[in-house]
Amino acid sequence: MTFSLVARCPDTGMFGIAISSSSPAVAARCAYARAGVGAVASQNVTDPTLGPLALDLMEQGASAAEAVAEVKTRGRFIEYRQVIAIDPAGRTAIHSGPNALGIFAEAQGCNVASGGNMLATPHVPQAIIDGFLSASGHLGTRLIAAMRAGLAEGGEAGPVHSAGLKLVDKVSWPIADLRCDWTDACPIEALASLWELYHPQLDAYIQRALDPRQAPSYGVPGDPG
Numbered sequence: 001m002t003f004s005l006v007a008r009c010p011d012t013g014m015f016g017i018a019i020s021s022s023s024p025a026v027a028a029r030c031a032y033a034r035a036g037v038g039a040v041a042s043q044n045v046t047d048p049t050l051g052p053l054a055l056d057l058m059e060q061g062a063s064a065a066e067a068v069a070e071v072k073t074r075g076r077f078i079e080y081r082q083v084i085a086i087d088p089a090g091r092t093a094i095h096s097g098p099n100a101l102g103i104f105a106e107a108q109g110c111n112v113a114s115g116g117n118m119l120a121t122p123h124v125p126q127a128i129i130d131g132f133l134s135a136s137g138h139l140g141t142r143l144i145a146a147m148r149a150g151l152a153e154g155g156e157a158g159p160v161h162s163a164g165l166k167l168v169d170k171v172s173w174p175i176a177d178l179r180c181d182w183t184d185a186c187p188i189e190a191l192a193s194l195w196e197l198y199h200p201q202l203d204a205y206i207q208r209a210l211d212p213r214q215a216p217s218y219g220v221p222g223d224p225g
Contacts, residue, residue, distance in 0.1 A: 003116030020163040027164020120154025127153035163187035
C-alpha cells in the first residue's frame with residue numbers, strides 16, 4: 001500500500017525520504033531519518049520499531065546492508081515487512097518480505113533506493129530511481145520529482161491519499177518534515193505545493209533556532225523587523 005525512496009545528497013551529506021500510500025498519515029508511521037546517520041523507510045504491514053532500530057545500528061557503525069540484515073534477525077514477522085535503508089556512505093539495502101502485499105518491487109541507484117508494495121506495476125521503484133537521478137536542485141526537489149515519476153509509472157494499484165517528505169542535515173532535528181495526511185485529491189501534488197512554499201524559508205527556520213539575532217524577519221503582521 002506504499003511506495004517510497006530514501007536518498008543522500010553527496011555534496012552536503014543531507015538525507016531525505018519521501019513516501020506515499022493509500023493509508024492515512026503514512027509518513028508518521030513509516031519515514032525515519034537521522035542527521036549524519038541515514039534514512040529508513042519501514043513499510044508494508046508496518047512495524048514502526050524497525051526504522052529507529054536500523055538507524056541505531058547505522059549510528060553504531062553498521063552499513064545499510066549490515067543494519068538491514070540485523071533488522072531481519074531481530075524483527076518480528078519480518079516476512080511481512082519492507083525496509084529500505086541508506087547509510088552515510090550512500091550505500092543502500094532493501095528487505096522485501098515474501099508476504100509483502102500485492103505486487104512488490106525494489107530498485108537501487110547511486111545514493112538512492114526505492115521500494116513499494118501493492119504497486120500498479122513492478123516498474124514503479126525503478127521509475128522513482130530514474131526520476132530522482134534525472135532531477136537537479138535541492139534534495140527535497142529531487143525527492144518530489146522522484147515521487148511524481150513513480151506516480152506517472154502507475155504508483156499504487158489504487159489511489160493514494162497521504163504522502164510525506166523528511167529531510168535531515170547538520171542539526172539534531174529534521175530541517176523539513178512535511179506531510180499530507182489525507183486527501184481525496186493527489187497527496188504528492190499537495191506535498192509538492194507545500195515544499196514549494198517551505199523551501200524558500202527552510203534556511204531561515206534553521207537560523208532562527210540556532211541564533212534568532214541573525215535571523216531574517218518573520219514577515220507577518222505585527223513583526224517590527
